[in-house]
Amino acid sequence: MRSFRLPITIALFSVLAITGSAYADTFDFSVTGSSGTFSGSGTLTATSIGSGEYLITAITGTGVTGLIAPGSFNGNNNLLFPSALPQLDSNGFSFIDVNGPDKFDVNIFSSDSGYFAYLQDEDHFTETVPVTFDLASKVPESSTLFLLSTGLLGLTAVVRRNSF
Numbered sequence: 001m002r003s004f005r006l007p008i009t010i011a012l013f014s015v016l017a018i019t020g021s022a023y024a025d026t027f028d029f030s031v032t033g034s035s036g037t038f039s040g041s042g043t044l045t046a047t048s049i050g051s052g053e054y055l056i057t058a059i060t061g062t063g064v065t066g067l068i069a070p071g072s073f074n075g076n077n078n079l080l081f082p083s084a085l086p087q088l089d090s091n092g093f094s095f096i097d098v099n100g101p102d103k104f105d106v107n108i109f110s111s112d113s114g115y116f117a118y119l120q121d122e123d124h125f126t127e128t129v130p131v132t133f134d135l136a137s138k139v140p141e142s143s144t145l146f147l148l149s150t151g152l153l154g155l156t157a158v159v160r161r162n163s164f
Contacts, residue, residue: 025054027082027137031108031117034130040064040097044135046080054080059095065103068094074107074118080135086110087135108133 025048030041042061046054056078059067070078076094081087092109107118108131115133120126 027054027080027135029136030132030134031115032132033117034132044080044093052081052083054082056080056093059093063097063099065096065098068096068105068107073105073120074109076107076109082135082137086115088115088133 025046027044027046028041029044030039032039040061040063042059042064044056045058045060046056049055055070056067067078068076070076073094075091077089077091078093079089079091080093081089088108088110090109090111092107094105094107097104097106103122105120109116109118110133113130115131116128117131118126118128
């Protein structure tokens with residue numbers, strides 16, 4: 001009887017670990033200026049706060065040096081809505097970007113007419129430009145998780161059958 005507990009316990013913990021990973025908290029994004037004058041991409045790290053809302057807690061990307069705290073620049077709240085359209089609200093998320101000797105505070109947000117970037121350089125020059133914002137989640141597909149889980153359960157059954 002004791003030999004059955006170990007494979008079953010391992011399989012159970014494996015299934016629970018796989019199910020937990022379905023709530024991935026990283027999202028790849030890209031932003032392109034409407035006139036093609038600039039573009040950038042990176043990864044957002046976010047924590048689910050319920051109801052399909054995520055709070056962005058970190059950002060990485062070429063030239064990106066850090067996330068700006070919520071409420072610190074252009075009314076940003078750093079909320080993300082990956083399963084809705086638009087995926088950002090009118091407050092958006094803000095970060096610091098460095099391009100050569102120039103440093104910019106950037107706020108990407110949504111309005112009724114699309115996505116925009118509000119930019120402010122170190123001289124306090126500001127500009128708002130239309131952008132294309134694309135978001136891709138790194139969340140595993142549910143069908144993949146289902147197949148992997150059933151495979152682990154099948155493997156457990158084979159190990160259990162061979163233990164007799």
